[in-house]
Amino acid sequence: MPKSEVDANEIPVIDISDPSLQVSQQVLHAASTHGFLFIKNDGVTIPPKDINDMFMLAKDFFDSPREQKSEFAIHSAKAGGKNRGWVTMQGESLDPDGQKQGDPKEAFNIAPPQPTLQPLPSPLSASAPLISRFQTACHTLCTRTLTLLNTALQIPDPAYFSARHDQSLGPSGTIFRLLYYPQTAAPASHDSIRAGAHSDYGSITLLFRLPGQPGLEIRTADGSWVSVPVNPTPSTLTEPPILVNIGDLLSFWTNGMLKSTVHRVAFNDGEERYSMAYFCHPLDKARLETVPGPVIEAFGDKGKEELRMQRKRLGLEEDGAKREVLTAKQHLDRRLKVTYGLED
Ligand SMILES: O=C(O)CCC(=O)C(=O)O
Ligand SMILES: [Fe+2]
Numbered sequence: 001m002p003k004s005e006v007d008a009n010e011i012p013v014i015d016i017s018d019p020s021l022q023v024s025q026q027v028l029h030a031a032s033t034h035g036f037l038f039i040k041n042d043g044v045t046i047p048p049k050d051i052n053d054m055f056m057l058a059k060d061f062f063d064s065p066r067e068q069k070s071e072f073a074i075h076s077a078k079a080g081g082k083n084r085g086w087v088t089m090q091g092e093s094l095d096p097d098g099q100k101q102g103d104p105k106e107a108f109n110i111a112p113p114q115p116t117l118q119p120l121p122s123p124l125s126a127s128a129p130l131i132s133r134f135q136t137a138c139h140t141l142c143t144r145t146l147t148l149l150n151t152a153l154q155i156p157d158p159a160y161f162s163a164r165h166d167q168s169l170g171p172s173g174t175i176f177r178l179l180y181y182p183q184t185a186a187p188a189s190h191d192s193i194r195a196g197a198h199s200d201y202g203s204i205t206l207l208f209r210l211p212g213q214p215g216l217e218i219r220t221a222d223g224s225w226v227s228v229p230v231n232p233t234p235s236t237l238t239e240p241p242i243l244v245n246i247g248d249l250l251s252f253w254t255n256g257m258l259k260s261t262v263h264r265v266a267f268n269d270g271e272e273r274y275s276m277a278y279f280c281h282p283l284d285k286a287r288l289e290t291v292p293g294p295v296i297e298a299f300g301d302k303g304k305e306e307l308r309m310q311r312k313r314l315g316l317e318e319d320g321a322k323r324e325v326l327t328a329k330q331h332l333d334r335r336l337k338v339t340y341g342l343e344d
Contacts, residue, residue: 006034006218006226013038013232013241019148027145028152028295031246035259036218038232038241039141046137048239051208051276053127054134054178058274060123062106062180072121074109075340080118083175083336084109089182092339095196095264103195104184105265110135110176114167135176138206138278139167145204145244146280153254155293164282165203173202173281173332181215181265181273194273195265199310200247201335202281207243213273216243219262227266247279248310248335249328252288254296256303260310284329313338 014026016039030037041048061069069086072079079085087109090102111118113132120128146161155161167174181194194215209216209230217225231240251260265273290296314334316324326334 004226006220006228010034011036011038011228011232011243013040013237015040015042016144016148017042019144019151021151024148024152027148031149031250031258032254033259034218034220035246035251035261036228036263037244039145039244040237040241041239043239045141045144046134046242050130050134050137053130054276055208055210055274057124057127057130058108058178058180058276061108061121061178062274064121064123068121069106069108072108072119078119080111083173083332084111084118086121093196094198094339096338099193099196103193104181105194106180106182108178110178112139112167112172112174112176131176135278138176139165139174139280141206141242142204142278142280149250149258153291153293153295155291155296160291161203164286165280166283170283170285172283173279173328175279175281177277177279179275179277181275183272184267184270193264193266197262197264199251199260199262199313200245200279201249201332202247202279203249204280205245205247206278206280207245208276209240209243210274211240213271213275215265215268215273216275217264217266219264225264225266228263249282249288249331251303251306251310252331253291254303255290255299255301256306257296257299259306281332282328284327284332286328288326288328288331 011034012026012030014023014037016023027037072085074085074087075082076085087107089104089106093099093102110131113135117128117132124131143162143165146165150158150161211230214227214230216228218228220226231237246258246260248260250258
C-alpha cells in the first residue's frame with residue numbers, strides 16, 4: 001500500500017488556457033521536479049463528453065467476446081502491425097525484472113489516424129470518428145504543453161518540439177491506449193501490482209482516469225511510492241484535470257533536467273478499473289540529442305544519474321566515449337523489445 005497521497009502542491013493543477021511566460025515556467029517547474037502535472041480541462045480542447053464517451057466505448061470493447069478481440073491481437077497484420085491492437089491479460093510486462101508474471105490487464109493500442117485509422121474491431125469500428133477526434137485533440141494538448149516547455153527552456157528555435165511532433169511530417173511511435181484492469185481478489189503477495197513500475201517511452205503522456213478508481217503511484221526521490229489522486233481538488237474542479245507526465249525522450253533531450261518518473265498501478269481494493277493513455281512520441285527520425293539552449297546548458301550534468309538509469313534500461317553502452325545518438329524509432333524499438341520480447 002502507498003504510504004501517502006502526493007501533496008496537491010507537488011503535482012500542481014495548471015491552467016494553460018492563457019499561455020504566458022509565467023505559465024510556461026510553472027509547467028517547467030513541475031516537469032523538472034516530479035515529472036507530473038495536471039492540466040485544467042478547459043472543456044473545449046478535449047470535451048469532457050468525449051472523455052466519457054471514450055470510456056463507455058472502451059468498456060463495451062473490453063466486454064466484447066474474447067474471439068472478437070483476439071482477432072486483432074497486438075502486432076498482428078489484421079490490427080495494422082507493430083504495437084497496434086489488443087493485448088491480452090498478462091500479455092506484457094512493464095517491469096520484466098521485477099515481476100514474475102505479466103501485468104493483469106488488457107489493453108488496445110490505436111495508432112494516429114494519419115493517413116487513415118488502423119482497422120478496428122467492433123464496437124470500436126463504429127465509433128471511428130470519435131476515436132480520431134479524441135486522438136487529434138490529445139495531440140493538440142500535447143503540442144501546447146511541449147511549446148510551453150520550449151518557451152520556458154529558452155530553446156532558440158521556438159518550434160523545436162512542435163516541429164518534431166508534427167504528425168503531417170511523417171510516422172511516429174505515438175499511440176493511444178485503452179486500458180482495462182479486471183476486478184481481482186486481493187493479491188496473494190504484497191508485491192503484486194496491476195501495471196509494473198516503469199517510465200513512459202515517449203515525449204509526454206496524457207492520462208485519463210475515472211473518479212473512484214485510484215491506483216496510480218509514483219516513485220519519489222527517496223524511493224517511496226505515493227498515490228496520485230484522480231482529481232486533487234474536487235471542490236473547485238468538477239471535471240478531473242488531465243494528468244500529464246514526462247516520458248524518457250524529453251528527459252534525454254534535456255540532459256535529464258525533465259524527469260521521466262517511474263510509476264506503477266497498485267491494486268488498491270481490486271475493483272475493476274479503466275484508464276486511457278495518449279503516449280505522444282516524436283517523429284521516428286527525430287534524433288535524441290541534447291537540445292541547445294541556455295537553461296538546459298546551465299543545468300549541466302546534474303541529470304547524469306537519471307540518464308545513466310535510462311541508458312541501462314535500454315542496454316546501451318555506459319562509457320561516454322562510445323555513446324551513440326539514437327533516433328526516436330530506434331529507442332522505441334528497443335523498449336518494445338524488452339516489453340514484449342519482440343525482435344526488430
Ligand atoms: O492505468 C494507469 O493509470 C497508468 C498506466 C500507465 O502508466 C501506462 O500504461 O504507461
Ligand atoms: Fe505509464
